[in-house]
Amino acid sequence: MGIELKGLGKTFQTSDLTVEALRDISVTVSDSEFVSIIGPSGCGKSTLLRLVSGLIPPTLGEVSIDGVPVVGPAGNIGFVFQAPTLLRWRTVFKNVMFPYEVLASQKRAVMSREDYEERAEMLLRMVGIDDFRNAYPKQLSGGMQQRVSICRALLHDPTLLLMDEPFGALDEFTRERMNEELMRIWRETQKTVLFVTHHIPEAVFLSDRILVLSARPGKILGEIVVDLPRPRTAEMRDSVAFLEQVVITRRLIGQADGDGNSKESP
Amino acid sequence: MTSQVSEAATEAVAPAPSSRTGRIRRFVDPIVFAIFFVLAWQGFIWVTGFHSVVLPPPSKVWGVLWNQGDFLVGNMLDTAVTIAWGFFLGGVMGFVSGVLINHFEAVKRAIHPILVSLYVIPKAVFIPLLILWWGVGFEYKLLVTVLLAFFPVTENTITGLNGVEQEMVELTRSLRGSNWFGFRKVSLPFALPFVLAGLRIALTESFIGGVLSEVLVPGSAGIGSRIVEAAAFSNTEFIIASIMVIASFGIVSYFLFLWLERRLTFWV
Numbered sequence A: 001m002g003i004e005l006k007g008l009g010k011t012f013q014t015s016d017l018t019v020e021a022l023r024d025i026s027v028t029v030s031d032s033e034f035v036s037i038i039g040p041s042g043c044g045k046s047t048l049l050r051l052v053s054g055l056i057p058p059t060l061g062e063v064s065i066d067g068v069p070v071v072g073p074a075g076n077i078g079f080v081f082q083a084p085t086l087l088r089w090r091t092v093f094k095n096v097m098f099p100y101e102v103l104a105s106q107k108r109a110v111m112s113r114e115d116y117e118e119r120a121e122m123l124l125r126m127v128g129i130d131d132f133r134n135a136y137p138k139q140l141s142g143g144m145q146q147r148v149s150i151c152r153a154l155l156h157d158p159t160l161l162l163m164d165e166p167f168g169a170l171d172e173f174t175r176e177r178m179n180e181e182l183m184r185i186w187r188e189t190q191k192t193v194l195f196v197t198h199h200i201p202e203a204v205f206l207s208d209r210i211l212v213l214s215a216r217p218g219k220i221l222g223e224i225v226v227d228l229p230r231p232r233t234a235e236m237r238d239s240v241a242f243l244e245q246v247v248i249t250r251r252l253i254g255q256a257d258g259d260g261n262s263k264e265s266p
Numbered sequence B: 001m002t003s004q005v006s007e008a009a010t011e012a013v014a015p016a017p018s019s020r021t022g023r024i025r026r027f028v029d030p031i032v033f034a035i036f037f038v039l040a041w042q043g044f045i046w047v048t049g050f051h052s053v054v055l056p057p058p059s060k061v062w063g064v065l066w067n068q069g070d071f072l073v074g075n076m077l078d079t080a081v082t083i084a085w086g087f088f089l090g091g092v093m094g095f096v097s098g099v100l101i102n103h104f105e106a107v108k109r110a111i112h113p114i115l116v117s118l119y120v121i122p123k124a125v126f127i128p129l130l131i132l133w134w135g136v137g138f139e140y141k142l143l144v145t146v147l148l149a150f151f152p153v154t155e156n157t158i159t160g161l162n163g164v165e166q167e168m169v170e171l172t173r174s175l176r177g178s179n180w181f182g183f184r185k186v187s188l189p190f191a192l193p194f195v196l197a198g199l200r201i202a203l204t205e206s207f208i209g210g211v212l213s214e215v216l217v218p219g220s221a222g223i224g225s226r227i228v229e230a231a232a233f234s235n236t237e238f239i240i241a242s243i244m245v246i247a248s249f250g251i252v253s254y255f256l257f258l259w260l261e262r263r264l265t266f267w268v
Ligand SMILES: Nc1ncnc2c1ncn2[C@@H]1O[C@H](COP(=O)(O)OP(=O)(O)OP(=O)(O)O)[C@@H](O)[C@H]1O
Pocket: A012, A013, A014, A019, A020, A021, A039, A040, A041, A042, A043, A044, A045, A046, A047, A048, A082, A216
């Protein structure tokens, strides 16, 4: 799915507070592209994903997917929230099956329950927590919970994957392994991915392009086209080309951060 | 890696069983204490020759329970009917209004402050009005009980539904699920522990409502009325025996409810 953001702006208006989260965001993401979004805390990254998903309407501008303006959630989106957001009363397996239940409730399921169950098993195996399929969320560590929520976002094979710092709670070792898994899934299924992260090497490793946002109100400060061959392999992380990309990205972010520090308090 | 994970899994799923003696003592200790207390009470009256109208010895209370047990339990069952209906209706109404108040922003703004003010008024002040309007029959007693059972359920339902995180709602919405689906599968289970805790409070409130409404109207059905009548004859052993019957019903239903609550909300 191709995404087009045109002059997108979002201002939150509560009774005692007006927050301009995003200003004039214009980006085009082509079909099957992997785009990361980096920016200081509170600059509107999560808000941007919500806008793209149609969960919230923009104040200004427009989001369109494959040329069609987004007016609400499209249903073929996989959303990995910043917090795992698992349903505590369901087992790991039942959590992963949640999208199936939503689809089935509206007769939109494209496979049988058994096929979805098989897929859920496969996804849990892939992230290495199939032994916990009958455990409850509170019995898992934060990183494990987040991996379950990734499986849940992938169950219905969405064409657009929105991931909000999905690996933020993982140790470096698991993070790298998950990055490689994500690359494999992406390669095999050709999803369009918008990926929020604070981790520069991760963004470089995964992305076709990295968007750098400024501090609030988030504007696009610049973008980096990651000039590394695909498929990306674990060894590539040690290459000079990779490190160069990391440095370039870090410089651009340094600018955003400097911006942020001077403007942090309203 | 895999074997490590599976080891961890069994550990996580089967927590160490709590010690057996610990669990037994939780039941035995209070019983031992109660027996000790009753013996001390009996001994105190033996030794001091305390006036048995003011404080009857346990043996006399036991006598009432033994000889008039059927009568007491029969009256208690009359009361229990009021309690059960009041609990049921108050619970259902409390839950439904909690859901509605939470769902409609306008209703919340208009009604919730009023409910909160009603909540803090001691409900007993409404009793004379209710008697004027409904007489002193079953309807009046039911209304008192409903009035007491209603509020904790409403308040807790609102609290529970309010606690549903934005992302949880968005999860259903992002998949284009209906609001009704989200309510049934996400909000409701999320709020369930709160609702059940509210119902548990409502259960004790219902006992208060059922008995209180009877205590105020001697001559009617129910164990509360028997108590005020016995008070007119200074029949203290009868009163204490009645209290024990009410207490047993209360304790048994409370712990049954607690058991049910724990089973229904095993994830908490
Ligand atoms: N529903 C909302 N109502 C009011 N303000 C909001 C809402 N959601 C976000 N904001 C505000 O918008 C700004 C951007 O929030 P957002 O969550 O998008 O930031 P973020 O870039 O994801 O930050 P982080 O990296 O810390 O997750 C913040 O100042 C936040 O307070």
